[in-house]
Amino acid sequence: MGDVATFESIELLQTLKNITRTLDSSINLKPILMTTAMNMFSHYMCNVRFDAENDEDFKRIVDHFDEIFWEINQGYALDFLPWLQPFYKKHLDKLSNWSSDIRSFILSRIVEQRELDLDIEGPEKDFLDGLLKVLHEDPTVDRNTIIFMLEDFLGGHSSVGNLVMLCLTAVARDPEVGRKIRAELDGLTKGKRPVTLLDRHSLPYTEATVLECLRYASSPIVPHVATENAAISGYGVEKGTIVFINNYELNTSEEYWNEPEKFDPSRFLExxxxxxxxxxxxxxxxxxxxxxxxxxxxxxxxxxSVKRNIPHFLPFSIGKRTCIGQTLVTTMSFVMFASIMQEFEIGAENLEDLRQKPACVALPKDTYNLFLIPRKH
Ligand code: HEM
Structure with missing residues (x-):
């Protein structure tokens, strides 16, 4: 995973260096981060990567994923009240068109060739091999389920691209954060080698910056249903009761954090x-x-070092249904963010433009530009 993250980050830096060589205005950075994140995921899970600059179908699919990611992060009444569906027809049709375009791309550009080449007896090369083998071995699983799972997992890349954009935005807002990250990076790599996953423990402030962005941006509520009668902190909870983990309260309350409204990565350090x-x-x-x-x-x-197991910090929730993508998110985001920070200073034309919704990791597909200023090592 770490090798893929570094490989794709080096490709990204090359693209960004080419752009900044000829352009001295701000950059529409988000689509570039999104294609890098998708290449990280497809490279890692399926051993396939795409030409992020020239493959128009690939770019369109990544845009669709990003539009869908934004939509599912909006929290519509329909999410809780399914009988509202007729009133959301136009909205649902739009999502459905994006999804079917994504499906044709994944089938034609990733799955179909692998189905022909699959070595049933040989070892699994990647996640896609594993999924296709299940299809052969378990008659109760159908192909649509497998394709749906693959789409869902590949779609996770949108959270990485958006999270890295939020981290860079935080640096553009607060140059002191950028200065501390660069000091940490320069002390370790001297600007002479790429950042890798193995560097994470030596770059605690950089990792803490990603966590501080997650504190502000992670989902406000996580709904669960009690599967049996239980008692929590002395309160009776009957089977079937809907229980929300209120992440928003956990992430913003003065009971748990000093000056919770302040952006301060050092709160995650000890x-x-x-x-x-x-x-x-x-x-x-x-x-x-x-x-x-x-x-x-x-x-x-x-x-x-970064504080581990803070009991009130649960961006990925906890227990049996905890997020299974959390290692992918934290790994890929860390390497991509640190790599960009190593090579560029980040700025914004106007800080007022850097608008983001609280408790939302998504930014709209078309969002603000950022300045990337190449650093001299
Ligand atoms: C910023 C990024 C992400 C955040 C903050 C996040 C957060 C969460 C949260 C809060 C849950 C609910 C857990 C619960 O019900 O207790 C969840 C579930 C889940 N997440 Fe993530 N997630 C992220 C990215 C990803 C990615 C990239 C993937 C896959 C590649 C992924 C796959 C899943 C799956 C499959 C579940 C359902 C697990 C289950 O119900 O057993 N997530 N995530």
Whole structure:
């Protein structure tokens, strides 16, 4: 997963460098992030990637996914009251047209060739192989279900593209955040190598910036239904009761956060002690063969790291139905965001343009531009 994230981020940086070489105005960045995110997902899950600059069908499909992502994040009354469906006919027809275009693309450009080449006996190469094998092995599963699952998982890329756009927006709003991220990146890579997933533990402020964006943007409510009679904090909950996790309250309440309205990635950081090997074998720092212990000496060092398991921070929910895409989201977003930060300074023409809805990770398909200014290493 990490290799794919780095590979696609390097491709993205090349595209962005080509654009900024000839253009000194702001860039319509979002569609570029979205095609990169889709290539990350299709490359990782299906071993297929597309020409993000010249493949018009690919770009159109990525746009459709983004439009759908925006729509499903709006929270219409229809989501809770299905009998309103006739009043939403035009809206539903639009979604249905986008979906069928997406389906034909996925069938013709990803699935059909693989079905012909599938080696039933051989090891699974990727997620798509696994899905197609289930189809062969389990007669109760039909092809439509498999294609639907694949579409759904590939569609997850929209959350990555939108989240990275929100992270870059946060940097454009607050140059101090950008300065701290760049200091962290430069200290580690010296601008001489690409960022990889393995760097995540050494870039806590960068990761914390992604988490702070998620705190502000993650879904306000997560609905569940009690499957049995239960008691929560002394309150009786009858089987069948709808229970909402109120993420909005959890993410914005002063009970849980200092100055919750402030954008501050450092709220996700803590100092921890790590054991490090000392270069030298004896305390004086001068090696002496006679005094050399059997193992090299270790000392404790304090470092910043990202707080894990904050009980009130549940952007991906918790329990049996927790989000199964969370590792993909956090991995891909981190590598893409850090890679862009390594190579560019981020700015906006007018901070007023950077509008985003609270508790919503989606931005409209057509949204504001950002400035990318190449950095000199
Ligand atoms: C910013 C990105 C994302 C956020 C904040 C997010 C958040 C969530 C939340 C809150 C749930 C509900 C869990 C519950 O009912 O308790 C969920 C479920 C789910 N998510 Fe995500 N998600 C994200 C991206 C993704 C991606 C990229 C994928 C797939 C590639 C994905 C796949 C799923 C699936 C399949 C479920 C249903 C799990 C189940 O019901 O067992 N999500 N997600």
């Amino acid at each position: 100092k921890t002690k790590v054991r490090v090997r000392r270069n030298s074998f004896c305390d004086s720092g001068m090696e002496s063969d006679g005094e050399r212990p059997s193992k090299p000496a270790e000392t404790e060092k304090e470092v910043w």
